Amino acid sequence: MWRIAAATALVAVVMNLLITYYPMLGPGDAAQFLSDYLFGLSVMRAPEDVLAEAWDSLIRAPSSSWSRVAVGVNACVDVVVCGIGLLKALGLDAGNNVDHDTLQSREDLTETFSYFMEKGVAAERFFADKKLFQKIAQTASELPGAKHFVGGNAALIGQKLSTNPNLTVLLCGPVGPKLHELLGNQIIVPPDSLQAVDEYHLILEYQAGDTLGETKAPQANRFIFSHDVSNGEMNEMETFIASLEEFEPELIVLSGLHMMEGQGDEERNRRLQEVSLLISEIPNEISVHLELASMTDTTYMNTIVEQQVLTLVNSIGLNEQELLFISQAGSGPHSSQEHWNGAPDIGMVSDIIFWLLKEYGRINTRKDSDLTRVHFHTLAYHILATVDGYWSNQISSVAAGARVAGSQACGTDTIDPSKVVLNSPKEFVLSQTDAVLKNKKMTLSPTNPVRVWQREGISFFITPVLICVNPIRTVGLGDSISAEGLLYSERK
Known part of the structure; x- marks a missing residue:
């Protein structure tokens, strides 16, 4: 016990020295500096191993878990x-x-x-x-x-x-x-x-x-x-x-809107109206997550947005293509770019997520929307964003989603550090449009894998992903990521 106490005291002294002699460092940045330094001393351990261990220490079950989940319909x-x-x-x-x-x-x-x-x-x-x-x-x-x-x-x-x-x-x-x-x-x-x-x-x-x-x-x-x-x-x-009514779920996970894209405009719009009405009939006490998937028809996506389908659900899950497509359909941030050039820029992604929740979410005094959570996943990193006051345990949620991506792609029950690689950005800006946040940078490291920031009543959680070098199966990764994230989420 005395060794633990001595080590704790030493860390506190070093932190105070860093803040004293480098006043531009806040407590969080000083902790990150010390974390990166200690990681540098442990050169014998692979960063992938350190990251997997850090996730395990962060992930905690929610205080109140779902017990009955209804899933439909594709x-x-x-x-x-x-x-x-x-x-x-x-x-x-x-x-x-x-x-x-x-x-x-x-x-x-x-x-x-x-x-x-x-x-x-x-x-x-x-x-x-x-x-x-x-x-x-x-x-x-x-x-x-x-x-x-x-x-x-x-x-x-x-x-x-x-x-x-x-x-x-x-x-x-x-x-x-x-x-x-x-x-x-x-x-x-x-x-x-x-x-x-x-x-x-x-x-x-x-x-x-x-x-x-x-x-x-x-x-x-x-x-x-x-x-x-x-x-x-x-x-x-x-x-x-x-x-x-008979099953009495606490959580509903809905998907399949993208499957209607192949229908004619008139038939598709009629059916979308019927589906929207059915979703609106779900009791408010049941949490609803909508999982989006690949679409190509901007008119159809615009119809989904205009019919306020997004406002009828509490949470959505989507990848980089779907996020950019929503922005293009709704003339949101960075909608002029046709596609991502390589890994999606974190600042740009956070801008679109922020716009999505501000435009269509239950933010401030808006009462005509239930949307309060966005789970974004791409190959190298994941971002979870929530309107403050509606969800808890989201650090565990985003970390658990990233962890399952690395294990499932490789076909292993747990992360195998020899089969994955860490290839996420080490440093990023929080926004490409906000005058203040575009000049504020954050770092991601194996020892501190989940970073958090706030923007006008919305909390962002980001973590890197361990990418499988030789994936066994890529199908369903996004679905597993969203499912795992929901398992560790708690709606207040």
Whole structure:
């Protein structure tokens, strides 16, 4: 005990000396300086090992946990294959790198896959030709190494949540025989959600360095496409809402809006209005999280924003593409840029999240919105932002989400430091638009992995991610990140 006391006293003395002789350092900066110095002394330990240990020490269960969670409404069977291998099996050669909003042919598939592979970013598209899609799906299923998994954001989130023995999970979605078998018995599926035929999604994965013609992947990722009718119309939404009264959940996780993108404008807008009305009927005491996914139609995203869908939920989860897309649709900050150049700039990301919560969230005296939480995830770092006074335990939440990203991508139960790499920015500015914050910098380090700052009643939490060097499976990472973050979150 005396050694602990002596060490504590020594740290306090050093901190006081730093603040005395370097008055520009605040207590937090002085602590960071000392933390980085001590880390430098421990050169025998890899930063990845130090970061994983720091997360473990930070993550704490909330004082009040969810016990019943309802998840809906998109579900399917994912057929995961090597993307380049499938294209070769289909007799397709490399073509131009062109992004097609909707896939009409084999050539559209090749060009769009190559377009996103060159950027190393995830994307999802609708394949319009049903018969051709079925032929491609059969080829994919029979390809050597093809694997079948639970698919669809709702089913993936439900599957992840169900690994917690303290949770009862209800899943509503188009659940066919194969999917029901993959889900197992730990998830409750309402009888009305069971159907005779499964919906299939094809997941074309690639690794860093893979080549298709002259295109080379800068990092591992995946491209998804499907011809999905049930999920494309969110047919299970009514069943989902009808099941809530009997199930009595404390938390609802909703996804599938992106699946309606392939419909015609009139039909899509009509269905979106119906879905919005159904969401508005959920009792206020039930927390609602909306998981967004890849979209390409700015008009559709603008319709989602204009119909105030975001204001009907308490929390949203999204990645860098979806965040920029919302800003473009709503003419928000940095909306003039077409895409991110490499890793998204942290200052720009925080600007868009701040605008999102200020414009559409329950901030200050605004009472016509329930949105108070945004969970943003990208390859190298995660940011959680909450309106002050509505959520707690968010340091644990953002750290837990980042931790599961590093372990799941590598297929390990816990972080294996030898299989991951720390590649997040070491220093960043808090904003690119705010006159004060754009000149304020923060640092991220393995010993102090979660940094926090405030901006006009909104708290930001950021942590780096340990990136898997040779990922086993990239599908569903965002869903697992959001699910894990919600498990450690507590709504006040």
